[in-house]
Every structure is written in C-alpha cells, then in structure tokens.
Amino acid sequence: MMSLAGALWFAVQDDLFTNGLCSNSSSPSISISNTIQGKHPSARLKKDLFVSGHSPTSAEPNILAALACYAQGSLCSKTTDLLGLDQTAAGEAVKTVTQLLADMSPDFITFPNSYNDRMGAAQAFKNLSGVPHVVGVLGYLHVKVSPPLGEENMYMNTLGYHSVMMQVIFDVDGNLLSLEQCCPGGTPEHTVWENSDIGRQFSIFQHGHTWVVGSRSLHGCAHVLTPVEAFRIKSNAALRFNKAHSQLHGRTQQVFGSLKSRFQCLRDIGSIQSPESVACTIKACCVLHNICKKFSVPLPLDFSAEPLHPPSEAANVTAEQPFDYMEDAKDEMIEMFFNIAEDEGE
Template sequence: MSYAGALWLAVQEDLYTGICNGTRENGDINRPKIIREESKGCLECFDDYFLSQCFHLSRPCLTFLLDFIKTRLKKNVFNPVSDSTSTESIILATLFFYAHGFLPSKITAKLGLNHTFAGEAVNTTSKILSELSSSFITFPASYNDRMGVAQGFKNISGIPNVVGVLGCFHVKVTPPPSELSLFLNTLGYPSVTVQMVSDVDGNLLSVEQCYPGGTREQYVWERSTICQEFVSFRHGQTWVIGGRGLPPGRHVLTPVERSQLKTSAARRFNITHSRVMTYNQHVFGCLKARFQCLNDLGTVQADALESVACIIKACCVLHNISKKFSVPLPREPVLEPVHPTQDVKGKEGEKSFYYMEETREDMIETCFGQIRDEEEKEANTEGWL
C-alpha cells in the first residue's frame, strides 16, 4: 500500500534531505539506506522498498527503463539531453508523476530540476514512451501466437478462437464548460476514452487513439486500426469479446440480446461472456492502481488531446513492461465500473458481416449446448444410482 499523499510527501522530504546530507537516523528502518557514491546512478541512493513506494516499480524494472529511455532522450533531436544525471532526473520525475498523479516542487528541487521544466520533461518522456508502444504493445501476429492466446481464453471460458477482450478505458478530465457535452460519458463524469484489447493474462495487445469520453464506443471501434486489421482478415477467423455497445460483426463477439435469449445455451453463453469482460475491467483497475495519474489528468480541450493521449499510452507501455518484470501492484485494484450501453447503429457497407450471427449461434449451441446434455446425463446417472 502506498502512503496517503500528504504523509508520503513528508516522508519523501525527510528521505531526500537525508540523501543530500548523507545521513540516516539510527533505528528508522523505514528509511532507505544511503549510498554516498557519486559514480553510481540515482537508483543506488535508495533501497528497494523506497523505490517501490515512490515509483510503484521494482529496481530491475527501473534499471531497464532508465537505460532504455536515456538512450532515446539523448537521440531526441528537438531537445537532446546529454548529461546522464539530468536524464535520470527527468525520467524519475516522470515516473513519480505517473505513480502519484502530481509532481510537487519539493521533489523536482531534490532531483535538481526546474519545476517549470519538469512539466515539459513529463511530456517529453511520455511522448518517447508512447512511441515505443509498437514494441511493447503487440497483437499476436502469427497463427501460432493467435492460437496460443485463444487457448488461454478457451481454458477459462470454453469459447474458441478468442484473441482478446475489447473495452474502452475512461480517464477523468476537466474540459472547458463549452465542451463539457463532448466529454461527458455515460456514467455522468467528463473523461477521455481509449480503446484497448487485453489477453487473459492482463497484457495489453492493442491501445488506440484518444477521444472525448462522450464518443460512442461503436464509433471508436469502427475507426480503430485493430478493426481495420480484422476487416482485412489480418488476424484470420478469430474473435474479440466486446460489449453491448458494439454491433455484432464478423469479428466482434457480443452477448446475445435479452429479447433473443430463447435457449439455456444462450443464457450460459451470456454469463460466460460477462465473466470474460471482467478481465478488461481488472486490467483497467490495475492501470489506475499502479499509475494514479490516470485517476484524473486535469484540464483538456477537444482539439488538444495529444499530451493526455501520450501519458495514457506511456502508462500502458509501462504496464506491459512491469508485467514482464513481475512487479506487484502497490494496492489491490478496483474493477472499473461497466458503462451503460449506448444504442448501436448499423454501419452501411457492413451488412454482409451480419451473417456471422449464424456463426455465433452455431458456436453457442456447439460449445454451450453440450453442457446441458452432459448435465442431463449426470442427472440421469445419479437417478440410476
């Protein structure tokens, strides 16, 4: 668990003061062990507990990130950073902001950064990390990779050929009053939204562009890169699990409408579908637990979403990296609430995809109708005994 904001600031101030003075009070086991060697990097000044509390990441993960991002920052043609200490300070300031959602002047001062420049540093680092998304957020490209992901979903749900769970991630923002209606989502608060696809292990496979929170989920999906890839059969005959806010199409597996729940197989499918959808809610909860900046990104305008989009995508990159390093969350995640369903409108030119309704019905009957037969057989067997 991370400290409450005010208390944690006080603890950090003492810790950084101790670092600068090169002292450590006796008997205080919660303070980091100070290593006074200028030749070592910033991380060597802190123990593992402090790094975890401060950045919500482990030492090996932070070491990897520092080495990786430093190289990129030095190659930044618009604002190159050559000094290693300054580069580390920029990165650590950004990671602190991601972890806590604020960047106080006390912290930037101890890191040796001008507070005004620190805000620009966050934007610079976020842009670099977001541009790395194609390396760290990847959809299964080969047949074997797709089948590996699909097997994981089949093991937990019984649904075949599913390669991801699709959902829209909402982050609270403060738009100008004149644009409030654009950002007001179906839960009644202003947000920006980003479509994401995750696998059964919580890895992000796809992160799309950022829209005002009032944008319809169907609109976001139909204009996404991953949708166009499915339409062009780049991912073969596979499904993504999607909510009621999406139209049933060639590759989106939505629940059966309540008015069409005529069989026990369809009802069982809907229960399973709902359970699989919670995997995305859990991933969204993990993002906000580790990166508390995603609870509120502050002031935005509809025509200037690039900076918040970069921050969200940067956190998504860090999410996948932290999973590779098996970094525990700083606190238990809270499932993101399900947004009320918006009316689904048909899209002209995709009517031919509605024949997949028959494919879905066949799959439901095949995969979930057999359960009924097995249950009846078990009941009959018990009767004989």
C-alpha cells in the same frame, strides 16, 4: 517507485538491444548515439536520455520525476527537491519521458499477428472460459477530464462524467495488445471500433477467423463477440455462453483498475485542449503497465476495480437489428461449444 524505475530502465535497454541499437559495442550509450544521429524525433528523445553524456545514474532523476507524476497525478515540491530538480526542469523531464514512452508504444504494445501467436492466445482464452477463437478483450479506458468550453456534451460518458476514451485490447493475462483512437468520452463505442486500424484489420480477416470479446455497445460489429441479447436467449447454452462472456469482459475492471491504481494521473487529467493532448500520457502509462507486467511489479495496496460503463442509447437501438452474419456465427459457436447435455445436473 524505485523498483518501477529500475524495471523501466532495464526494459528500455532490453528494447534497444533487441532492436540492434546496442550491438557490437562495449558501450551501449555510445552505440545508440552513433546509430540514431539524424533519425526520427523519437530516436532523438532516446538520445537525450541515454547518450554517453547521460549515464543511467544521471538519467534516473528525470525518469523518477515522470514516474512520480504518473503515480501521484502531479509533482509536488517535496518530490522535486528530493530528486534535485527545480519545477521547470522536472516539468520538462516529464514531457520528455512521456513523449519517449508514447513513441515506444508500438514496440511494447503489440498484437499477435502470426498464426501461431493467435492460436496461443486463443487457447489461453479457451482454457479460461471455454470460448474458442478469442484473441483479446476489447474495452474502452475512460480518463476523467475537464473538457474545452462548448464541447461538454461530446465528452459526457455513460457514467455521467466528462472523459476521453482510449480503445484497448488486452490478453488473458492483462497485457495490452492494441491501443488507439483517443477520442471524447461520449463517442459511441461501435463508431470507435469501426474507424480504428485494428477494427479494419479484423474486417478484412487479417487476423483470421478470430474474435475479440466486447460489450453490448458493440453488437453487430465485425469480429466482436458480444453477449446474447435477453430477447434472443432460447437455451441454457446461451446462458452458459453469457456467463463465460461476462467472465472475460469483466476482466476490463481489473485491467483498467490496475492502470488507474498504479497511475493516479489517469484518474483525472484536468483541463485539456483536445483528446490528442491526453493521448501521450495514456500511451506512456500503458507502456509502463506492460513493463510492470513483464517485471511482475506488484499493484498498490489501494487497488480498486474500474466500474463497467453501461451501453449508450444508440447501442440499445442497434441491438434490435435483424440477425446478421456475426450473430449466425456466434449461434453456431454457442451450439457447438456450450450445448451440454441437459442430464448433466440441469
């Protein structure tokens, strides 16, 4: 946990320096304090932890309390005693650090918006799988919860437990690129995508002619590359593509498993009032995930992959719809990149 706390501290300082908050001053904390007076609430949260009156040493117990809560799923008295905090102070520290990290998610979780960044991301995916023009893998992180009374059906997911779900896009290395749309676990994935900001950006070609890789539940969604349905497989090229697609989409098991293995709080949040009440905790852990990737913090020894969620019944119905623009584009791509000559050992 200490290595993660150090990584968090340096990453936050790096973010503040990068954004010019600590420039032209021999004392970063003084510069931050002078810069953020009267600014956005997230800036005041930064001030609460990092102003001149709070050195890195005094701020670290608060950070460690939050990290312990994320890692263990709760704060026990033994941990708070070691940190020199009472339960009330520790609880407030967790809330403050969680809100701070959640507010910083746009700085640490960013989508490749420039042409060069998109091409770099696409080349990495093509080198791995042979699939071109892919800039991310789209998945839905499910966090177990006890839902509000009377809303149990809304929260029941396709694996048979109650959850909230967060839409996530990550790159070839498992860095998170997009995070939004925290909603009940029974919400159809295609509905979440079509109502998300990133989904709308793709629909107007803000990210060019690129794809994200998604599950069968997203069949027919704009710019989501889904596997070829069994009834449409007419060639070995389609089979090769499905194998490559499975290789990419299957990485959600590793990425989501990493999140839940590192942050046990994401295994079961407990009773909630709404998805929004859980969103800050998920965002905070996702920010820390990217920080861990940046600083090469190793995974816990008890890492376990996250199971894939089967498609909903609604998704199975949409899969039977007639061909559309996305299917035609996918067919052309498969023909061009996966149609290997039959005499090559087949």
